[in-house]
Amino acid sequence: MNDTTIATNVTTSAPARGGRGPARIDPDDRAQLAESPVSVRRVASLFRPHRATVAVVTAIIVAISLISMAQPFLLRAVIDHALPQQDLRLLLWAVGGMLAVAVVTQLLGVVQTWLTTTVGQRVMHGLRTDVFRHVQRQSIAFFTRTRSGEVQSRLTHDISGMQSVITSTATSIASNVTTAVATAIAMIALSPRLSFLSLLVIPPAVWMTRRVALLRRDITAARQRRLADLHSQVEEGLTVSGATLIKTLSAGQLTADRFAATSTDLIDLELRSQLAGRWRMATMQMIFAAIPALIYLAAGFPATSGGMTIGTLIAFTALQAGIFRPLMGLLDVGAQWVTSMALFSRIFGYLDLPVEIVPPADPVEVEHDRVRGELRFEGVSVTHDGRRYAVDDVTLSVPAGTTLALVGETGSGKSTLAGLVSRLTDPAAGRVTIDGVDLRDLAPEDLARIVGVVSQETYLVHASIRDNLLLAAPQATDDELWQALEAAQVSHLVAGLPDGLDTVVGARGHRFSGGEKQRLAIARTLLRGPRILVLDEATSALDNETERDLQTAIDRLMAGRTTLTIAHRLSTVRDAEQIAVLDHGRVVELGDHDGLLDLGGRYARLVESRSERPERPALAA
The missing domain is CATH 3.40.50.300 (P-loop containing nucleotide triphosphate hydrolases)
Incomplete structure (x- = not known):
């Protein structure tokens, strides 16, 4: 795969979290994977040096899910036995157990975050440095035909986007699966009848919530595109070059009309986004209120209650509310997977670029x-x-x-x-x-x-004069630097600066004139002492x-x-x-x-x- 076939549109959609709604697969991600498929084995090889840590993280995730399941059973013991029977010993044990569960799961969560972040950062560091070194080895022809922003996006946006892949996508899949399975088992253990009722109620509730969330996501995406258009129009029309062009073409009215039209579109999109968000929140609240209400109703009928105690009912309701979020998370796995693989595809695309200027395997020794x-x-x-x-x-x-x-x-x-x-x-x-x-x-x-x-x-x-000169000769002394500057007829200029050799030249040396920059470049070359110029x-x-x-x-x-x-x-x-x-x-x-x-x-x-x-x-x- 060469650089001309690499997709240039960078999308780093993070997995859905909290109330943002489920992720939708980006068409550009699908296209990227269709063009440059990524094998799971190659992705897994990145984590092979960290397989022991990954195993520990998996074990912690399972442990957190299982330990958390003790809470509703402890709650049932408090309501059904400790309080009615005034059993102080049982009450202390149950309350202590609740606190212990909270402390242990939170501490394990901190350890999990530390481990996953460590693995993620190390994998990102390896990829980032590998891509940087590999791109450095490309010929000048590569840089002339490739946009610099595209290279930067690979090293920053795509690789940084992998942080969510490593610390969120993979761990959320494992966490959601274990939590959903453990919660379902605990619900069945508490009440098989009410568990069956929940199976009937939860799917349409999840479907309704996802439908509203996708609607809002589409509207939000459209709003972001129009905001990008608005920003582009500001940049094009209100910079020195843009303003000069507009004035010389007398296109002020045209550009103002375009800006007004884009701003008008944003009014409608913002209104629709806010209403969709409000509808989403309303839907969620109705579902969260309706499902427990149905469970309470079912518990009131002898045919469906099965002699359920109040403690069991409250514990079951807590479990049922907790299963909703992991199920929603699992519905996003497909989109998260495609987004993650698209990121790897773009990064591997650069790592797979052939090197045109190949260093010799057995170079000639030079005196x-x-x-x-x-x-x-x-x-x-x-x-x-x-x-x-x-x-x-x-x-x-x-x-x-x-x-x-x-x-x-x-x-x-x-x-x-x-x-x-x-x-x-x-x-x-x-x-x-x-x-x-x-x-x-x-x-x-x-x-x-x-x-x-x-x-x-x-x-x-963008560094000091000293640092720019030392690029040619890292071991050069200050005396050697001044000798090179003198030979290049620029020592008097540098000596007259307040910070001397420590003067920062600015981006691309903007604080110096063209001739002064050339003299500094000549001094830098003199430090190298080349035989051919x-x-x-x-x-x-x-x-x-x-x-x-x-x-x-x-x-x-x-x-x-x-x-x-x-x-x-x-x-x-x-x-x-x-x-x-x-x-x-x-x-x-x-x-x-x-x-x-x-x-x-x-x-x-x-x-x-x-x-x-x-x-x-x-x-x-």
Whole structure:
């Protein structure tokens, strides 16, 4: 199963609890399971390391149900014997037993909650970390074709939704079954005749309550959808971008009418929801009043009472009232099961994604001090979607310590070719080597130390400057950090900040300008000390003055290193020992700046076209 087949709609319907009514199977959950079935054996394997704890929890659930059944019998003893006969000893024993039952069941309930939550959290932790590690191993192509929100929903909503599966669904099934069975046995033991009467009354009562609850659930679902529409309209119409669009299109009246229509729908849905809820509560109250009344009525007729005592009648009524809730819970098992399996299906869908960039099983050992940095592309081809070539049969050699510049129109394959060097993708044919070693034979951590990348889109994590730099060299000292910042010509900026290295950069480094972020990225790369450097349009988003200031830092970074650079601007390209001109994934020209100008081909035309625009003397991206 690949990522394009994973359902994107996240539904984490929790099992019905309390007065919320029974769960209804979500059509999206059915579709998810139809597309990606989940075996019970695979789900059970997640709990295998915790089977002893699960057995203890099951035993506790059964014990709670059985111990609770002592209450009505103790109550009968108090009413029928202890009070009428003024038997103080029996009264003390019965009342003490009632208190003991309450204390023991509550304590066991606390232990059950602790154990189930512990198991649930450990299973969730295992799945969460497994999914995170597995997704990290996916190629960049996976992230470009998958919405980031979808990945986040797997790690948060779906896995968090499993908490209800583990701590509620499974335990509620076991608890409801044992409670219903134990209660039914106790009712029969107290009065077989009244038990038969209850069997006739309870099914229609359960059916009526469920029918009203489902009606309210449907109305509530419709209301939630309209509320989502309302929130979307607020977000679309009352943000800077949305307001600008509406004003430029003069669509204010149209959007206001849409908002008013949605708000009007909510009035009707809220009214229907409240009435359905009131009807549900009324139905429940009528049932809870009617069933004991019928039992009392039956107990008054000799034919049905069977000589029942008052204590037995009260105890039976308490049991009969207690059987209603577990029966309602068992009716929800189907919906809970489908919802639970749909969650597992979505999570397993990510765990089953094939890894396109596979680390070598037996990597070549690397002595980093002896890496020269000779880079070669040998008959390299890269395909998109398995059909269209992004890079087609490219052969290039970059001697150690020299620079190769890639130029060409947008979509010519420059970034794809550069991405091969850091194994963001693998070639469909041919190979890329460093000092004669195929990149696919290098351990990922060794390759990351050999190849450093500075791209146009500098990414800084929401942490301090120190933490961002230490991503490249976790063991670096403060002196080494300052040396890297100085080489990147940004030490004066950091030193001038109130918190220095401990300054938080903000989300994506928003507190710094584009040039400042690039300098921080260069400092981070310098800490790595790579022998090969990939500069992927590192200055294309900067103005001319900022680029000139940054170029000195880049020159220091490039010194003595094999460099593969992609750049718009002629000033960045002209000093390269080699310039490769790409067109539709093929190298159409190769040489130095002067030689390619003398050739009068595509490179010369690119230079000439850009020379006509002196405000930005650059090459096509």
